[in-house]
Amino acid sequence: xxxxxxxxxxxxxxxxxxxxxxxxxxGFLYLLINNYIPMSGIVIAFKDLNFQxxxxxxxxxxxxxFVYLFKTPEAFRILRNTVCYNLxxxxxxxxxxxxxxxxxxxIKSKRKVKIYQTCVLVPTLVSMIIVSYMVYxxxxxxxxxxNGLLRSMGRTEIAFYTEPVYWPFILVFVNxxxxxxxxxxxxxxxxxxxxxxxxxxxxxxxxxxxxRIKSIIxxxxxxxxxxxxxxxxxxxxxSDFGLFYQVPLxxxxxxxxxxxxxxxxxxxxxxxxDIGMSSAAGFYQSTVGFVLILIVNGxxxxxxxxxxxx
Amino acid sequence: xxxxxxxxILAAMMAxxxxxxxxxxxxxxxxxxxxxxxxxxxxxxxxxxxxxPEGTGEPGDAQGAEGDTSSVLxxxxxxxxxxxxxxxxxxxxxxxxxxxRMNEIIAKTIDAKxxxxxxxxxxxxxxxNLMMSGGEKLDLLVxxxxxxxxxxxxxxxxxxxxxxxxxxxxxxxxxxGKYLDACYVGDTYYGMPTFRxxxxxxxxxxxxxxxxxxxxxxxxxxxxxxIETLYDKVKEKHPDAYMGVGNLHAPVLTxxxxxxxxxGAGVGCRMDDNDGHIDIxxxxxxxxxxxxxxxxxxxxxxxxxxxxxTTDNTQLEDWIRWDQCFSSVGGVHPGSAPDMTRSxxxxxxxxRIEPRKMCAPSxxxxxxxxxxxxxxxxxxxxxxxxxxxxxxxxxxFQFGVxxxxxxxxxxEKGIITYPEGVxxxxxxxxxxxxxxxxxxxxxxxxxxxxxxxxxxxxxxDTSPVSPLFQFTFDNTNxxxxxxxxxxxxxxxxxxxxxxLSEPEEAVAKLNEELEAAGxxxxxxxxxxxxxxxxxxx
Numbered sequence: 001x002x003x004x005x006x007x008x009x010x011x012x013x014x015x016x017x018x019x020x021x022x023x024x025x026x027g028f029l030y031l032l033i034n035n036y037i038p039m040s041g042i043v044i045a046f047k048d049l050n051f052q053x054x055x056x057x058x059x060x061x062x063x064x065x066f067v068y069l070f071k072t073p074e075a076f077r078i079l080r081n082t083v084c085y086n087l088x089x090x091x092x093x094x095x096x097x098x099x100x101x102x103x104x105x106x107i108k109s110k111r112k113v114k115i116y117q118t119c120v121l122v123p124t125l126v127s128m129i130i131v132s133y134m135v136y137x138x139x140x141x142x143x144x145x146x147n148g149l150l151r152s153m154g155r156t157e158i159a160f161y162t163e164p165v166y167w168p169f170i171l172v173f174v175n176x177x178x179x180x181x182x183x184x185x186x187x188x189x190x191x192x193x194x195x196x197x198x199x200x201x202x203x204x205x206x207x208x209x210x211x212r213i214k215s216i217i218x219x220x221x222x223x224x225x226x227x228x229x230x231x232x233x234x235x236x237x238x239s240d241f242g243l244f245y246q247v248p249l250x251x252x253x254x255x256x257x258x259x260x261x262x263x264x265x266x267x268x269x270x271x272x273x274d275i276g277m278s279s280a281a282g283f284y285q286s287t288v289g290f291v292l293i294l295i296v297n298g299x300x301x302x303x304x305x306x307x308x309x310x
Numbered sequence: 311x312x313x314x315x316x317x318x319i320l321a322a323m324m325a326x327x328x329x330x331x332x333x334x335x336x337x338x339x340x341x342x343x344x345x346x347x348x349x350x351x352x353x354x355x356x357x358x359x360x361x362x363p364e365g366t367g368e369p370g371d372a373q374g375a376e377g378d379t380s381s382v383l384x385x386x387x388x389x390x391x392x393x394x395x396x397x398x399x400x401x402x403x404x405x406x407x408x409x410x411r412m413n414e415i416i417a418k419t420i421d422a423k424x425x426x427x428x429x430x431x432x433x434x435x436x437x438x439n440l441m442m443s444g445g446e447k448l449d450l451l452v453x454x455x456x457x458x459x460x461x462x463x464x465x466x467x468x469x470x471x472x473x474x475x476x477x478x479x480x481x482x483x484x485x486x487g488k489y490l491d492a493c494y495v496g497d498t499y500y501g502m503p504t505f506r507x508x509x510x511x512x513x514x515x516x517x518x519x520x521x522x523x524x525x526x527x528x529x530x531x532x533x534x535x536x537i538e539t540l541y542d543k544v545k546e547k548h549p550d551a552y553m554g555v556g557n558l559h560a561p562v563l564t565x566x567x568x569x570x571x572x573x574g575a576g577v578g579c580r581m582d583d584n585d586g587h588i589d590i591x592x593x594x595x596x597x598x599x600x601x602x603x604x605x606x607x608x609x610x611x612x613x614x615x616x617x618x619x620t621t622d623n624t625q626l627e628d629w630i631r632w633d634q635c636f637s638s639v640g641g642v643h644p645g646s647a648p649d650m651t652r653s654x655x656x657x658x659x660x661x662r663i664e665p666r667k668m669c670a671p672s673x674x675x676x677x678x679x680x681x682x683x684x685x686x687x688x689x690x691x692x693x694x695x696x697x698x699x700x701x702x703x704x705x706x707f708q709f710g711v712x713x714x715x716x717x718x719x720x721x722e723k724g725i726i727t728y729p730e731g732v733x734x735x736x737x738x739x740x741x742x743x744x745x746x747x748x749x750x751x752x753x754x755x756x757x758x759x760x761x762x763x764x765x766x767x768x769x770x771d772t773s774p775v776s777p778l779f780q781f782t783f784d785n786t787n788x789x790x791x792x793x794x795x796x797x798x799x800x801x802x803x804x805x806x807x808x809x810l811s812e813p814e815e816a817v818a819k820l821n822e823e824l825e826a827a828g829x830x831x832x833x834x835x836x837x838x839x840x841x842x843x844x845x846x847x
């Protein structure tokens with residue numbers, strides 16, 4: 001008697017959760033098909049791929065496909081560029097997104113918030129190819145907006161696409177322009193979800209805006225910041241191909257400051273078309289990302305356990 | 311607290327979807343990039359594709375199907391074969407008509423039907439790659455870029471034509487002649503080159519009116535120094551105009567390369583290396599290259615080139631149409647000036663500066679190939695043969711349907727034109743001569759001068775042939791070096807070719823980095839392969 005009752009509650013509970021499981025299903029299938037099944041392709045990185053023999057039948061070549069990533073005078077530069085740009089993006093975009101989110105949370109008019117939100121979100125939706133032409137419209141020597149301005153002020157023009165010094169700033173700015181808005185939406189949602197009583201109580205107690213931000217909003221946002229940062233650390237060896245290849249318009253003179261692992265692989269493979277070698281690059285990037293995320297998560301767990309990812 | 315946990319979970323989920331979103335987006339961008347890149351490549355090729363052609367119109371006796379082949383070709387089993395072509399749109403208006411007409415011709419000698427599928431230029435290369443890798447139905451196609459074709463061949467994705475062509479495509483073999491040698495991968499060939507400009511050349515295609523103004527004559531201009539004199543004179547009259555433009559990302563001056571055949575990463579031999587032993591050298595360390603670099607720099611200082619030449623994406627035809635530029639710098643073949651005249655609206659003249667060179671990549675750029683998954687290779691091969699030997703087939707393939715896509719101007723001479731109200735932009739079917747097997751046996755579109763097919767033949771046949779013509783470089787052992795070298799070249803080649811940096815310094819740095827990237831290893835590897843290849847000749 002007792003048993004059946006217990007059993008029926010379990011069934012009831014499961015039945016109650018059916019809609020939830022159904023909701024998970026599309027995402028689960030997406031992850032399975034898009035992210036997990038292709039993982040088996042990792043073997044290609046260790047093979048000398050021959051279509052006649054098939055993927056599994058091809059000869060094993062050990063780590064031979066990886067050599068070109070390290071045995072090149074450019075190895076240090078592409079690594080430096082990839083990691084340093086990503087670190088810069090992380091710091092600048094996170095700070096900017098937090099600032100935008102906090103500013104927006106202070107706006108009381110719902111309509112205005114919507115307008116601003118749309119404005120900061122639109123750049124995220126613009127394809128990098130389009131972005132590259134927008135940047136070009138600003139920077140090109142002949143008709144560019146910036147050079148037009150310089151001319152009208154009587155200054156000499158700057159040939160941006162042959163001057164590497166400006167590009168670290170340009171790329172960081174473009175990435176900020178494109179990415180900060182999206183990240184700020186996450187933070188804004190968080191802030192709006194906060195217990196408003198707490199903030200009200202603080203202001204009644206005489207806390208000014210800055211104090212409220214510093215002592216209430218930021219600490220409450222900390223978990224989200226940590227999660228997002230952890231996620232981006234896992235991608236620290238990857239770079240946005242569009243940003244580093246399209247935006248500088250593949251200009252040779254800029255390669256010293258724009259070559260990252262992805263563009264290096266792309267340029268090298270254009271003529272070789274070696275699938276094994278390009279898979280090796282992908283494998284290398286993901287492995288480093290995976291190891292890094294384990295380490296950083298370990299550190300997080302040690303210092304603030306409840307904020308760790310796992 | 312609960313709220314906080316929920317919000318953290320929500321944030322995590324959003325972060326995940328963000329990450330996932332980024333992942334897909336990255337892919338998208340990378341793919342776009344490929345596409346753009348290919349488009350870049352294509353657009354360099356398009357002058358050829360947009361050519362119209364036509365020919366002597368002699369009624370060739372279509373098909374070499376003799377008794378022994380007809381048992382295979384006429385086996386009573388009408389198979390449907392998929393023919394894949396590139397084009398500006400995937401469904402031209404008269405595709406069905408053309409397909410029907412072609413099937414009528416095919417039915418005479420072969421029990422097969424073709425189904426035409428057209429991929430747009432922009433994603434053509436990528437999509438063909440996918441279809442081949444995925445083993446989709448595909449029986450016959452024309453493809454570009456010999457490097458990609460030889461990669462496919464080495465991966466076992468193509469059928470060797472040596473097994474079929476001598477029996478089923480005799481006329482095609484004949485039409486290809488010595489140029490077939492360029493399609494060898496190892497000791498067999500997988501493709502058949504098409505009829506078009508097969509040699510690489512250098513020179514300028516310039517405005518006739520400005521040239522006449524300068525007082526110089528085409529015949530007087532024989533060297534790059536003469537061109538410099540011409541540019542000086544024109545620049546005096548038109549100080550605001552630029553003198554030379556090239557294709558996007560292509561260096562404006564590249565003629566140094568015409569002295570060399572470089573099968574891999576700038577490593578190759580001199581075109582005039584006829585002393586019995588082929589010496590493999592680094593072409594970027596040559597005097598010719600340095601001289602070219604100096605000239606480019608000088609020209610840039612003189613204001614001959616547009617600003618930002620390596621990134622400016624304005625079509626070179628537009629510069630000329632807007633009266634802002636005198637000439638385009640690059641290959642000059644019989645069709646280039648008529649093509650430019652059409653696309654710029656100014657009368658253009660081609661001035662070729664020797665040398666020319668005939669190397670495998672330029673010959674093999676467009677090839678008809680049969681993929682490994684072909685269901686009836688014999689029939690596919692025989693259909694391909696029709697494109698080299700049957701004028702009716704060639705005309706349908708190239709110009710579409712009479713009355714709808716073209717009309718006769720002079721039936722006797724086989725000269726045709728667009729019908730009223732039709733032009734290159736709205737014609738229901740048209741394929742460039744570069745895609746047809748042998749366009750020279752078909753009609754001639756009236757936008758081209760009479761005798762252009764002969765001019766093409768002469769242009770091709772008189773060009774010096776590279777000592778390495780039939781040699782295929784196997785880069786398996788030096789892939790790492792080539793990846794590094796390609797990166798170095800991307801950095802310097804365009805900058806030097808457009809004269810953007812001090813030549814001596816830039817060329818020295820280029821060679822320094824090439825050394826560091828391992829160019830010597832590539833030279834040694836190629837030298838040993840060439841020696842072995844020569845020994846077997």
